[in-house]
Amino acid sequence: MNACVEQACSALAGVNLSYSVKGAVLLRDVSLAIRPGENLGIVGPNGSGKSTLIRLLAGIVMPSAGEVSLSGQRLTSLRRRDIAQRLAVVEQQAETDDAISLLQAVELGRTPWLSALAPWSEEDTRIVDQAMADVSLHSLRHRAWHTLSGGERQRAHIARALAQRPQILLLDEPTNHLDIQQQLSILKLVHQLPVTTVIALHDLNQALACDRLAVMEHGRLVALGSPFEVLTPERLHSTFGVHGHWLTDPFDGARILRLR
Structure with missing residues (x-):
């Protein structure tokens, strides 16, 4: 399939994306198309361009060249x-100084759907309640935002995005600040959502559950394919600076990465 046809059939696509700030090139000539319904993971070392790519795909910043x-x-x-009715994003450092409750923060996810002709309804309340329940925060709904822990705030941001009811969900390292139980719970939820998801991840073993991985290095896309295709010993060494090989978990037969 040629690039033009693939872009037209994609849920979300970037073509020849570049981004610079004050002469520093953060992203250079990145092209990829996310298929409807797929879960695409973005991996790479710190500073490789993962967050920049997420922000460009979300339209938070405009590319210096190329288009989304x-x-x-x-x-x-x-x-x-x-855009907000179709696409939601969870950033790493999304914060607020407003004196609001957790419930009010999640309710903001319904904003794109409200208007003078479509005011708040019982359906909006149901959607918000379900979003908080999905991330195990319903019992904290009346807590003031400033009293929440970092992990609770992160889950609230995810609930706000879920309340948007998007077709596409972009997440920039959503498991930051979460303990291991919460990490596994959130990732399981993300993979089960009936939406197209793009998720930047730091943990390569967590990224194995994605349909495809985009590997970033120094602002460039250096590999794109299934996790087992792209996370070769050569790629692990050249991009991440580690040695690695595949192991089979005797418990369930799953393949996992052993890094050293």
Whole structure:
């Protein structure tokens, strides 16, 4: 399939994306198309461009060159409201100084769907309640935002994104600040969602559950394919600076990475 056809058939695509800040090139000539319904993982060392790519695909920042398309439409041709009804993003450092409760923070996810002709309804309340329950925060819904731990805030950001009911969900290292039980729970939830997901991850073994992996290095896309295709011993050494090989878990037969 050629690049133009693949872009038109994709849920979300970037073509020849580059991004620079004050002369420093953070991303250079990255092209990829995310298939409808797939779970694409973005991996790479710190500073490789994972967060920058997520922000470009979300339309939070505009590329210095190249373009992003959403279901075949240029992102720049769409209204922010229309984008927000179809795409939600969870950033690493999304914070607020407003004196709000956890419930109010999650309710913000319904904003793109509200208008004078479509005010808040019981359905909105049901969606918000379900989003908080999905990340095990319903019992904390009336807590003030500033009293929440880092992990609780991270889960609240994910709940807010879920309340948006997007077709595409972008997450930038969503398991940061979470303990291992919460990490596994959130990743299981993400993989079960009936949406297209793009998730930047730090842990390579957690990334194995993705359909495909995009490997970033020094702002470039250096590999794209299934986890077992791209995480070769040669790639692990050249990109991540580690030695690694595959092991089979005797408990369930799953393949895992042993890094050293």
